Structures are given as C-alpha cells and as structure tokens.
Amino acid sequence: MTTRKDVAEYAGVSVATVSNVVNGTKFVSDEIRAKVEDAIRALDYRPNMVARSLATKETRHVAILVDNLKNGYYTEMLEGAQSAAVQYGYIVSFILCDFLNQGGILDIASRGLDGIILATVRAGEVKAVMKQTACMTQGDLNVEIDYAKGVSQAVHSLRKHGHSDIAFLAGTRIAEDGSHIRWDCFREACRKEGIRINRKLIIDANARQTTDEDAGIEAVQRLLATGEHFTSVMAINDLMAIGAIRELERNGYRVPEDVSVVGCDNSQLSKYYSPSLSTIDVQVFELGRTMMHNLIDVIRGEAPGHKTIASEYIERESAADRS
Amino acid sequence: MTTRKDVAEYAGVSVATVSNVVNGTKFVSDEIRAKVEDAIRALDYRPNMVARSLATKETRHVAILVDNLKNGYYTEMLEGAQSAAVQYGYIVSFILCDFLNQGGILDIASRGLDGIILATVRAGEVKAVMKQTACMTQGDLNVEIDYAKGVSQAVHSLRKHGHSDIAFLAGTRIAEDGSHIRWDCFREACRKEGIRINRKLIIDANARQTTDEDAGIEAVQRLLATGEHFTSVMAINDLMAIGAIRELERNGYRVPEDVSVVGCDNSQLSKYYSPSLSTIDVQVFELGRTMMHNLIDVIRGEAPGHKTIASEYIERESAADRS
DNA sequence: TTGTAGGCGTTATCAT
C-alpha cells in the first residue's frame, strides 16, 4: 500500500504538501501541485480513510437502523438514503433491530459512526443507550410525510363512489410509528368531505404487536362483530388491507362490489394482489434521501432544512362504486 | 471519550496491560485483571475500533454489493449475511451497483474493508477494478444452490398432474446469474421423469435485459406464436411467471384449469398473487448467511468450507390437474 | 508557500 509519505518522496515535497493538494486545505503553487498529482497517479495512491478518521474523528460512515428488510418500505428508504450518502462520500451500513440485542449496540458505539438514522419503532430504546453517536429519527431530522394529501384524496374518492360509512383499521402501534398521523388525517379528511365518522367503525389497538395480514384479518373479525353498517374500509397499511380483504371475502363479501378497501404504502404487493389494491403512495425513496441528506447536514454542524414528503392516492381495483 | 490510557492510569497499570486484558492477548494475573476490569467499568471504556484498525489493518467492516433492493431475493440475502456478520463482530454495508459508477468504487477501495460479497451480475466488472479488497462471488465462497431438488420435485409434481408438455421460460441472462443451472436441472428432471422435451417450447434469450413481468409476457407471446401444444409452463423466476399468467389469461387460458404455471424464488408476491403461485423456494437467508460466514473464513485466512443450499418445490394454486 | 513534528488510540515488539 502506497502512503502519503511515498508520494511525498516521489514528488520531492513534504507530506504536508501532499495533504494540502489532496484535501485542498491550503494553497499550493501550480508547479508543485502538478508534481504531486503526477506522483499520486504514478503510484496509484489512495488516502487511507482509517488513518484519516483516527486523526479527524470523522469516519464518513453512517448507519441506518431498520426493523427488517421484508417490508418494501424500508428497502426503498435504504435505496434513497444510499443515493444521498454516496453523493457526499459516505458509506452506509444497515443494522437490523433483531441483531441489536445480540451485543450489537456496544459494538456499534465503538466504530465512530458519524451518525445513525433510526427508522424503527424502537427508536427511543436505542437512543437511551447510544450516547456516543448522533442517533436521529425522522422527526429529529426535520422531515415529515404529508399523509393529509393522499388520505384526503382517498376519502374524497370513496365519497364520490358513494361511500359514507368508512371503517378505519388502525393497528396497534398507533402512537409510535406515525400511524396516528394517518388517523388524524383521516378524521380531518372526513370533516372536509362532510362524512360523519362512526366511532364504532374505528378498529383500534388490537392484541397483536404487528400490523400485518393477520392483524387485518383480526380487525375485520372485530369489525363484523360490531354489527355496524359499513361499505368501505381504510387500513393503516397494505398488509392489513390485504388481510381485511381476505377476511371479508371469507365472510361472503365481494371486494369491491360489496365493500371497497384502501391500503397505505403502495407496496409491490398492492399492485399484484387480486383485486389489485387501491392505496396511498408515499415517496419513500425521497424520504430516505432527505433523511440522509439532513443527517449529513447535522453531522457537518448545519441545521437540517425542513422537508415535507408528498403522498398520493392510487386507485386500483379494490375501491369502486358499490354494485 | 475515555481511552486506554485513562484506564491504565485509573488502574495504575500500563497501557499494554489494559490491551492484554481487553484482547486476552497475554496472560494477566487475576489481581491486575480485576483492577483493570473495574477501571473499564468505572470509566465506561470502549476500545476505539478506528485506532485498532489502523494498527491491525483489520476493520471488521465488510460490504455486500447488490443490484437493487427491490428484489426480495437480495434483501433476504442481506438479512442472512448480517446474521452471520454480527456473530463475528463485523458490521456490514450495502452497496448498490447503480451508485458504483458515481465515483463510488475508488472511495470504497480506501476504506480498508476486510471483504466484499459480490451478489451482482456485474461481478466481473467490479473484480477487475478493486484489487485492494477481497471481492468474492458465491462461487469464490464455495457455496452453491441445489436447484436440482426443487426443480425435480416440481417436474415430478407436474407429471403427476398429467402434464407432459412443459414450456420453459428461460429469460435472457442465461449465462450470468445461474439461471442456466435451472435449465440444466430442468432437463435432467425431465429425463428422470421420462418427459420428452420439446425444443420449441423452450423460450430463450429474449430481447430485453431483464427477467421481470414484461419478460414473462413477451415470452408467452412468443410461446403462443409457435403454435405448439403445451399444458404447463415453468419460468425462471416468480415475476416472469406472473407475467406469463397474465398474458395467458389475456389470451383466454385459465390458470391452472387450462395451463399450470410454476415460478422460482418463492418471493412474497408468489404467496399473495392470485392465483397464488406454485414456485421453488430457495433458502436465500441461509445462502446469505453462509456466504458471509465463508467470507469471514477467507478473511481469517482459512479455507471456506463447501456448502450446498437446499431448494424445495412449493405447490400453490397455479399448478394443478387439468380440468 | 512549504516543511517539521506532535498527536489521534491501538497493537506489538522488546526489554525488564
């Protein structure tokens, strides 16, 4: 491995000068700069990031902590995050929450990461332990998702399809992962559209810890048990929506002929499921990109700008006029 | 940040001794060891990985290079890889091929990564450039996938369902991503089952560069154009299979009543698609886990053991007796 | 404008 010293000797200058041309730290005369650059080329020199990190306390290495990679939401966010990171010369590691327990946290603390994005329900838990590194959630990074637009488009569309009795499947993590925002948006959208919300059609806080397909099934069971009248269902995410459809069909309801169903996230599934799922698309790639962008701002001591991520209702087969 | 020197002073020993108890490098008397351990606890000392890396030339930081994260195949592999890495104290970064062009390669070369797993079609391209780091493909790491089992189970099942005219949608990257292995397995399976392969039903090397849903659609169009008789279709992956189903249905064929369709990969989609897709499950998590395990072996100078990853046919709705 | 030298936190080689 060729070091900066090699380059200095080859070019007949001091190591400091090499540093200065590599980093542009100080002004270097054109003549010497050329000599150094030639030497760098000739020796195929590449600065050693590890040594640089030791000296500067800056690794240009960040991480993003996610619950899992099965959910397209997270992977798209990772892609977005990487797209921003690479632009600034940062390398990004992913960390799965599951492995955090296995002694992982402490290990991470010693790696000198410049920052960590916490894209997990367990953000608080992590923050409490990791004092060494800047651990930032979506909120800390000053980026928010404008669910209002997509949700209100969805509610508007449902109303135009003749639905006024809308059930809402909220899932359980209502306070932690931002789904309460969707609920707020839903309420607001109904108000705007002049739709009266029937409290009994709000299926809230179920027993299970996740908002997956089974949660959707269970929610519909509880919904049907109420005996209340409804013609459409909005779910907190696509998986719950799919579970809902499945359970509705099992009970003899046709979707969308009898009941319209709307999900949230525009996951890959929603497009391929049958009936294809009407859902709310959130620009998750952009979300990831912005979070990383802002994290790097924070690392550099700048205040992160505020950004709002757009959402949009996408209508597919699962929502339509009642037949 | 508390350093080793702080610990040494606090415990009244030398820095070298602290190292020895931290790393277990040399024998340390119980008495002194206890003092050091107390100091470590009292000062909440954590060794600095960056400094350690500079001294040892070992970062315990690896990367895995993937084409994208949209494909569940890759994300499951990442999860598997991480599960092994964390066990040995390695942190893993992911790198998307797309961002490699944007000056990324050189940046990576200087980070002192201990190793990189190349899970991409463009492996050769990368290997040529990255001489600094150990770049290893699945083959280099001595792990292979036993497609034969799953494929032969599938063919066997199709035969029992009364299918003997099986079309095979091969896609285009037949030489690069291991799909030719599936083709070999298919041939072998047919031989074992006594099924004669009709060459005209092998839809090979299409114009497009990808093996996605559209490729499946196009393949079926070409298949139908041959005018040959067939009652079932095997596709190189799930997305192509779904495209195939779509195009078959558009042409008035019912799946599985008229034509049975089998995919490959057991992606999340295959379970949710309607009709749910019969497919071949490959233990991709285990694949990722083993690759990382073997990579770490290589890093440590040991020869990676050979491992075969299992595959298994999973029958769902899309394959059945002809009606 | 360029060079010198001390320090970043560890490891590892020698002495003791």
Next chain:
DNA sequence: ATGATAACGCCTACAA
C-alpha cells in the same frame, strides 16, 4: 507477568 515505546497513516498547528 508487566511496562516502554515505536509503528500504523494522516492531520494540523507552528516554524521557517
């Protein structure tokens, strides 16, 4: 069984 101390490759005052 411990302790000094020179690397590791780079950055950065401070000198020249």
